[in-house]
Amino acid sequence: MSEPYKDAVGICKTIMRNGYDAYVINARLQREIMEEGKEVELDIATDIDFKGLDKLFPEIAHPNEPKVLAALRENEVLYRFYPIEAEDGAYPEECVSRMTPRLLKRLEEHGDLPPTLACPYLPEAKDRYSGFKDLESGVVCLAGFADDTLKRDYLRGVRALRFAANYNLPIEENTWLAIVRGARRILDYVSVSDIMDEWRKVEAENMHKFVQLLFDCQLLHGLxxxxxxxxxxxxxxxxxxxxxxxxxxxxxxxxxxxxxxxxxxxxxxxxxxxxxxxxxxxxxxxxxxxxxxxxxxxxxxxxxxxxxxxxxxxxxxxxxxxxxxxxxxxxxxxxxxxxxxxxxxxxxxxxxxxxxxxxxxxxxxxxxxxxxxxxxxxTPEEMLEPLLNGNEIMEFTGLHPGPSVGLIREALLQAQVAGDVASVPDAVEFVIRYKERENLS
Missing domain, CATH: 1.10.3210.10 (Hypothetical protein af1432)
Structure with a gap:
């Protein structure tokens, strides 16, 4: 193992001992490039930010290159640090960065760029719209080759359904087919918590569309x-x-x-x-x-x-x-x-x-x-029913079943609403007096 590569491994271990992940990107390819002796550069992927790197390596510097998190020159070797945002919902083989712009350039110079790297997984900062074409196009569409883009993060399949439901947009045909083909893997590799986080971002008035889409692509059947x-x-x-x-x-x-x-x-x-x-x-x-x-x-x-x-x-x-x-x-x-x-x-x-x-x-x-x-x-409940029912009215007044009992019952209820009767004894006295006053029989 060459000294620069050993040092790169040591840098990764230092980062990992401090609670972060780090690894040398495509170690085999980088060793082959170093053996050519033309340049001594190494690319490292890590989930620590620049501030954290600065505390571990005081000589760290901001680079002037796109997508590069930081750069460190040590013992005439240039180490580039790339952000690793490995999605939990990615296909297992797509969880590890294998290419960087520098490595791609070297492969192109040698004419060694294989067809499988036409859309390589490059380390980049997390973006919720990453992997999608601009929604202003009027359609939800995965960028590049839909199946490969979905494979790098299967949560994009659920996110595509959310975009379609919330923005009332159709899903591009190849994107839709990729989601249908990958439905089983979406359920296999994406956690329930991540799926539900996407679901919670669906507006209430659009949820019926989202559930219909889940059903149509067979995700609801598994979920x-x-x-x-x-x-x-x-x-x-x-x-x-x-x-x-x-x-x-x-x-x-x-x-x-x-x-x-x-x-x-x-x-x-x-x-x-x-x-x-x-x-x-x-x-x-x-x-x-x-x-x-x-x-x-x-x-x-x-x-x-x-x-x-x-x-x-x-x-x-x-x-x-x-x-x-x-x-x-x-x-x-x-x-x-x-x-x-x-x-x-x-x-x-x-x-x-x-x-x-x-x-x-x-x-x-x-x-x-x-x-x-x-x-x-x-209206208080006691105001909706009289304090005495029909049988009690007949008992206290001596009346037999008939229209007179109904008249007294209605009069009693009106007296309760008016506040003239507030208790059962008052009600008994009221019905007796009412019978005598109206001369009911």
């Missing part, structure tokens, strides 16, 4: 198979139109942000709201039934969200919405609406039901009834 499987569960909309539960889910996700803009968690709950139908579906008497799908769905949602590494408070919130999303679907009584109003997330549940009605193109009879009932909640 959340429970939701993807809803595409094979059929239900009827308004008793005459057949649709899949997945289609209905996407439609609810599309409509929900119309009234609750920017509510990302609420929109996520819409994605999970019918996931229980996969487990509760039963066909009998000529139709499908999904009894208690909301309760089962909440349990399945908890399992999925824990698998996707959501924070516990977010899991509890979304599961609560899934479990209670049917609470506003039926005509509620005074007591029912008050129990519903006691739910901490009742406003989100209302919007989930509104979105569901829009999605199935249903009528608003139950929904409007419940909204009207909510207006009555401003």
């Amino acid at each position: 959340i198979p429970e939701v993807a499987a809803l595409s094979r569960v059929v239900q009827r909309r308004n008793d005459d139109i057949e649709e899949t539960v997945f289609e209905h889910t996407l439609s609810v996700m599309r409509h929900y942000p119309e009234e609750s803009a920017y509510d990302w968690k609420g929109t996520l709950a819409c994605m999970f709201h019918d996931v229980g139908k996969l487990y509760t579906g039963e066909f009998f008497e000529g139709s499908w039934h999904f009894y208690q799908h909301h309760r089962v769905g909440a349990q399945v949602t908890r399992k999925i969200m824990n698998r996707l590494r959501f924070a516990s408070e977010d899991v509890d919130l979304v599961c609560n919405l899934v479990r209670n999303h049917k609470r506003f679907s039926f005509m509620l009584t005074d007591r029912g609406i008050r129990r519903f109003m006691a739910l901490s997330e009742h406003k989100r549940i209302i919007e989930m039901e509104r979105a569901s009605v829009k999605a199935r193109e249903g009528n608003y009879t139950e929904f409007n009834h419940n909204m009207k009932m909510m207006e009555r909640t401003e």
